[in-house]
Amino acid sequence: MKIRDLPDDDLFTAGHTACPGCGVAMSIRNAIRILGKDTAVYVPSSCAAVFGTSFPYGAWKVPFFHTAFENTGACLTGMQAAFEMKGKRVTAVGFAGDGGTYDIGLQSMSGAAERNDDVIYICLDNEAYMNTGIQRSGGTPFGAWTTTTPVGKRIQGNRSFKKNLGDIVIAHEIPYYATLSIGHPLDFIKKVEKAKDIKGFRFLHMFTPCIPGWKMDPAKTVEVTRLAVESGMWTLYEVENGEKRITYKPGKMKRVKDYLIIQGRFRHMNEDDIKKLQMWVCRKWNLHYKEKGTPEICEIELPEEHHAVTEEHREMHGP
Amino acid sequence: MKKVITGDHAVAIGAKLCRVEVVPAYPITPQTLIIEHISDFVYDGELDARFLTMESEHSVMSAAAAAEAAGARVFTATSSQGLAFMHEMLYATAPLRLPVVMVNASRTLGGPPGIWCEYNDSMGARDSGWLQVYVEDNQEALDMVIQSYRIAEDKRVLLPVMPCIDGFVLTHTVEPVEVPEQRDVDSFLPAYDPDIVLDPARPAMIGTFMPAEYIMEMRRQTVEAFESAKKVIKEITALFARSFGRDYGGLIDTYHMEDAEIALVTMGTVTSTARQVVDELRQEGKKAGLVKLRFFRPFPSEELREVLSGIKAVGVADRSISYHDGGPAFNEIRSSLYGMNIPVIDHLAGIGGRDVTEGQIRKMFEITQRAAEGEKVKIINWHNTRGETV
Amino acid sequence: MAAQTLAEAAVIEGNYAVAFPFFGAERRGAPVLAFTRIDSKKIYSKTQVYAPDCVVVLDDSLLDTIDVVAGLKPEGTVVINSKEEPDDIDLGVSVRTAAVDATSVALEILKAPITNTAILGAFAKTTGIVRLDSLEDAIGTRFGEKLGKKTGERNALAARTAFERTVTGRSRGVKKLEPKKQWLPTYQELPAGGALIEGKTEAGLIGPGSFIENKVMGWATFRPLRDKEKCTMCLLCWFYCPEGTIVRISDRGDLMTNYDYCKGCGVCANECPVDAIKMLRARV
Numbered sequence: 005m006k007i008r009d010l011p012d013d014d015l016f017t018a019g020h021t022a023c024p025g026c027g028v029a030m031s032i033r034n035a036i037r038i039l040g041k042d043t044a045v046y047v048p049s050s051c052a053a054v055f056g057t058s059f060p061y062g063a064w065k066v067p068f069f070h071t072a073f074e075n076t077g078a079c080l081t082g083m084q085a086a087f088e089m090k091g092k093r094v095t096a097v098g099f100a101g102d103g104g105t106y107d108i109g110l111q112s113m114s115g116a117a118e119r120n121d122d123v124i125y126i127c128l129d130n131e132a133y134m135n136t137g138i139q140r141s142g143g144t145p146f147g148a149w150t151t152t153t154p155v156g157k158r159i160q161g162n163r164s165f166k167k168n169l170g171d172i173v174i175a176h177e178i179p180y181y182a183t184l185s186i187g188h189p190l191d192f193i194k195k196v197e198k199a200k201d202i203k204g205f206r207f208l209h210m211f212t213p214c215i216p217g218w219k220m221d222p223a224k225t226v227e228v229t230r231l232a233v234e235s236g237m238w239t240l241y242e243v244e245n246g247e248k249r250i251t252y253k254p255g256k257m258k259r260v261k262d263y264l265i266i267q268g269r270f271r272h273m274n275e276d277d278i279k280k281l282q283m284w285v286c287r288k289w290n291l292h293y294k295e296k297g298t299p300e301i302c303e304i305e306l307p308e309e310h311h312a313v314t315e316e317h318r319e320m321h322g323p
Numbered sequence: 324m325k326k327v328i329t330g331d332h333a334v335a336i337g338a339k340l341c342r343v344e345v346v347p348a349y350p351i352t353p354q355t356l357i358i359e360h361i362s363d364f365v366y367d368g369e370l371d372a373r374f375l376t377m378e379s380e381h382s383v384m385s386a387a388a389a390a391e392a393a394g395a396r397v398f399t400a401t402s403s404q405g406l407a408f409m410h411e412m413l414y415a416t417a418p419l420r421l422p423v424v425m426v427n428a429s430r431t432l433g434g435p436p437g438i439w440c441e442y443n444d445s446m447g448a449r450d451s452g453w454l455q456v457y458v459e460d461n462q463e464a465l466d467m468v469i470q471s472y473r474i475a476e477d478k479r480v481l482l483p484v485m486p487c488i489d490g491f492v493l494t495h496t497v498e499p500v501e502v503p504e505q506r507d508v509d510s511f512l513p514a515y516d517p518d519i520v521l522d523p524a525r526p527a528m529i530g531t532f533m534p535a536e537y538i539m540e541m542r543r544q545t546v547e548a549f550e551s552a553k554k555v556i557k558e559i560t561a562l563f564a565r566s567f568g569r570d571y572g573g574l575i576d577t578y579h580m581e582d583a584e585i586a587l588v589t590m591g592t593v594t595s596t597a598r599q600v601v602d603e604l605r606q607e608g609k610k611a612g613l614v615k616l617r618f619f620r621p622f623p624s625e626e627l628r629e630v631l632s633g634i635k636a637v638g639v640a641d642r643s644i645s646y647h648d649g650g651p652a653f654n655e656i657r658s659s660l661y662g663m664n665i666p667v668i669d670h671l672a673g674i675g676g677r678d679v680t681e682g683q684i685r686k687m688f689e690i691t692q693r694a695a696e697g698e699k700v701k702i703i704n705w706h707n708t709r710g711e712t713v
Numbered sequence: 714m715a716a717q718t719l720a721e722a723a724v725i726e727g728n729y730a731v732a733f734p735f736f737g738a739e740r741r742g743a744p745v746l747a748f749t750r751i752d753s754k755k756i757y758s759k760t761q762v763y764a765p766d767c768v769v770v771l772d773d774s775l776l777d778t779i780d781v782v783a784g785l786k787p788e789g790t791v792v793i794n795s796k797e798e799p800d801d802i803d804l805g806v807s808v809r810t811a812a813v814d815a816t817s818v819a820l821e822i823l824k825a826p827i828t829n830t831a832i833l834g835a836f837a838k839t840t841g842i843v844r845l846d847s848l849e850d851a852i853g854t855r856f857g858e859k860l861g862k863k864t865g866e867r868n869a870l871a872a873r874t875a876f877e878r879t880v881t882g883r884s885r886g887v888k889k890l891e892p893k894k895q896w897l898p899t900y901q902e903l904p905a906g907g908a909l910i911e912g913k914t915e916a917g918l919i920g921p922g923s924f925i926e927n928k929v930m931g932w933a934t935f936r937p938l939r940d941k942e943k944c945t946m947c948l949l950c951w952f953y954c955p956e957g958t959i960v961r962i963s964d965r966g967d968l969m970t971n972y973d974y975c976k977g978c979g980v981c982a983n984e985c986p987v988d989a990i991k992m993l994r995a996r997v
Binding site: 041042043044046053054057058059060062064065066067068069070071072074075077078079080081082083085086087088089090092094096111112114115118119 | 344345347371372373375376377378379381382383385386387388389390391392393394395397411412415419521522523526527528529530531532533534537
């Protein structure tokens with residue numbers, strides 16, 4: 005499907021109360037447009053639960069269920085079991101945030117993945133707890149300001165690196181895992197369509213910029229996702245039955261600085277920290293795009309130790 | 324058909340007879356036998372249901388709520404720490420009016436860790452919006468699973484029900500149980516037919532974020548459903564008695580209360596032992612009676628006021644404490660009898676799984692009798708404890 | 714922030730003050746409500762304010778949808794961020810009214826349409842409840858500590874500039890504002906468990922898809938204008954629009970912009986490959 009082949013209808017209607025330029029709203033609208041009306045959604049506690057429904061109003065035109073924060077996997081399992089027992093051809097789809105997936109909901113997600121329940125799990129990754137007002141999650145990148153990783157006099161920003169959720173999910177040997185970005189529409193459409201047709205546990209990991217949380221111009225939501233991909237901060241790939249495939253290869257690697265500069269959450273970062281983050285990105289880049297060789301930017305000496313163990317990390321948590 | 328089975332087995336058979344459709348499960352002693360038996364039924368093709376091996380009790384109740392919202396009849400069982408772990412989801416299920424039935428095998432909630440009978444697990448959930456019923460034998464355990472669905476799914480109620488069966492005293496004890504015929508259960512219990520479910524053919528929103536303008540009305544609505552439940556429970560008890568020949572009395576059951584001068588209020592299996600003590604006391608010419616507190620939610624205040632009017636003193640056997648002025652049953656009963664000028668005496672016994680013997684129950688009656696005679700007795704009495712005891 | 718800063722200024726002058734927001738679930742840019750109480754002695758009331766002495770309106774587009782003077786004391790004052798003269802502003806009642814174009818002040822000085830400090834300057838001038846210098850001090854503390862000294866100073870300047878530009882008069886009392894209808898069912902009318910299917914009440918749609926009742930144009934400072942000649946119908950703006958503002962009509966092979974739902978994010982203009990979309994000031 006191309007953009008022009010998408011249906012006109014909105015299954016997530018206008019009038020919702022997301023912030024202007026919300027990357028989550030953009031992703032939800034297009035995902036549900038492709039998944040179609042034979043879908044029932046579970047949305048755990050998150051911005052999406054709040055801006056998508058407020059009694060008696062709702063933006064969803066498909067069945068909507070919400071109970072708590074940490075149980076997206078389990079609720080999808082329960083819904084799907086009921087649909088199967090009732091002989092209904094409906095797909096249960098979860099739209100959870102990064103906090104709801106990387107952290108508090110990891111166990112529940114893992115259960116549904118390990119059982120290979122026939123559901124679609126969508127993680128809307130905006131790299132912090134945005135609904136409660138921008139607190140650090142396991143998905144927050146190194147260096148980023150959040151209200152719980154403030155720019156202090158002694159410590160500045162988040163001192164640990166973004167958790168490698170992708171590999172955790174893939175380790176469950178599920179039929180389909182893919183990373184998506186709203187700034188790459190054709191790739192986005194193709195992956196959601198693919199997930200729709202596969203049986204078993206499918207995980208769509210969407211990179212969804214947050215305007216207030218990332219402290220940026222609302223007009224730049226899409227632009228920033230492209231910069232994330234061009235710099236290697238976000239990589240676009242899919243793993244189908246264990247086969248990994250890069251779905252979009254950026255051209256010449258952009259410096260991570262080019263990605264950081266348009267976001268206020270990174271504005272305080274010093275050269276040392278930027279270099280550390282650049283190294284982390286380079287490792288990731290080399291793993292993903294092996295055959296492309298090491299980019300010039302990355303021809304700097306990389307320490308042997310594991311990337312997550314930085315000096316600050318040691319200082320804070322011990323070796 | 325008569326079978327000699329454990330309480331856990333009786334419960335599992337009860338769920339099977341109700342043709343439950345989705346069973347999310349997680350093991351915890353002393354409930355585990357229930358879900359093992361159900362997995363046998365499903366794996367042997369005797370029960371057409373989705374048996375879901377979840378990764379925690381929190382996920383069990385999440386899956387249960389979601390499956391129920393999608394229109395399936397759901398059963399599960401838990402106990403103690405498991406019930407505590409799913410606590411958050413108990414509060415989601417009830418006000419959203421999802422009529423799940425879950426058996427709780429009553430067990431002490433640690434710390435200190437233990438596995439035997441105490442009611443401090445389910446008592447912590449008494450304000451979660453679930454109906455709670457405490458049973459005294461394996462027959463009642465099986466029968467209550469069947470009645471629970473009929474009560475829970477009644478359109479006037481639509482609330483989840485938690486039958487509580489005493490850990491080990493019932494869960495792991497065999498006794499003869501009359502297993503109802505499938506066709507009789509089918510005619511007693513119609514298929515689950517909710518008005519609003521998650522269905523793309525007619526999309527619904529369930530569990531919507533709700534501003535303050537609506538939540539108070541939601542609470543009031545749930546309270547009304549509790550009021551309706553009192554009526555429905557009585558109707559269903561009578562209907563069950565007509566269909567199966569076993570009458571459990573409704574919200575409460577009574578024994579020798581017609582001319583009783585003193586009464587003991589008991590829950591669960593203590594009731595069973597206490598019946599025997601009442602028989603003995605009656606032979607001795609003492610006018611002792613017994614009230615079995617079956618439903619703790621909704622709480623049968625009016626029924627208790629009626630049956631206890633004219634009684635000279637009431638004892639309450641509590642199998643848990645609330646760290647304030649005795650046990651929860653005592654506190655509820657004293658409130659219910661407010662203004663009736665009847666002494667209410669609390670008897671704490673059997674906590675942490677300690678056996679509640681005939682001797683202890685006799686002692687409860689004795690103290691209550693002294694109160695009836697005007698003696699100033701202690702209001703809160705610890706039975707069979709080292710240190711200061713009765 | 715404005716309510717808190719005002720409280721801080723009052724405290725600087727030796728008064729007692731409390732400020733608190735009405736917690737809504739809406740996100741950044743949505744209309745919000747906040748309250749400040751000022752007294753010479755300790756304030757014990759923990760309720761919202763129902764009969765204010767002064768109403769401060771940060772966005773005059775709200776005048777079309779919200780009865781901002783509801784509960785205002787007859788001798789009370791309204792302070793409005795507006796390009797219009799106070800005497801031309803129709804509030805449905807004739808009350809003492811002050812107006813200042815705080816959006817222009819903010820755009821000039823702060824380079825962003827954030828008007829909460831500018832409007833306080835207008836408040837100080839109109840009511841005299843706080844002095845300009847204590848307001849500047851309060852802004853310096855609250856904004857300076859969080860966002861740096863420079864930001865604090867710029868915001869104080871915004872307040873001073875607005876103070877100087879504020880014009881006071883009396884509003885017109887012509888229009889009749891229909892109070893916004895709200896579905897408020899009794900507990901008996903509320904569906905069991907609050908489960909809703911698509912429905913219609915006297916106050917409009919409820920249930921799935923009913924958020925279209927929520928017109929959000931008041932959020933926007935800028936809005937897009939598409940040049941049909943330049944447009945190649947690539948549909949990227951339609952795909953990216955997070956709101957559903959850009960509506961696609963396949964049969965006619967056309968796009969339509971429904972400004973009722975535009976929050977003015979500007980993604981469409983930023984992403985248009987042929988530069989066919991311009992963002993224009995929505996108002997003020």
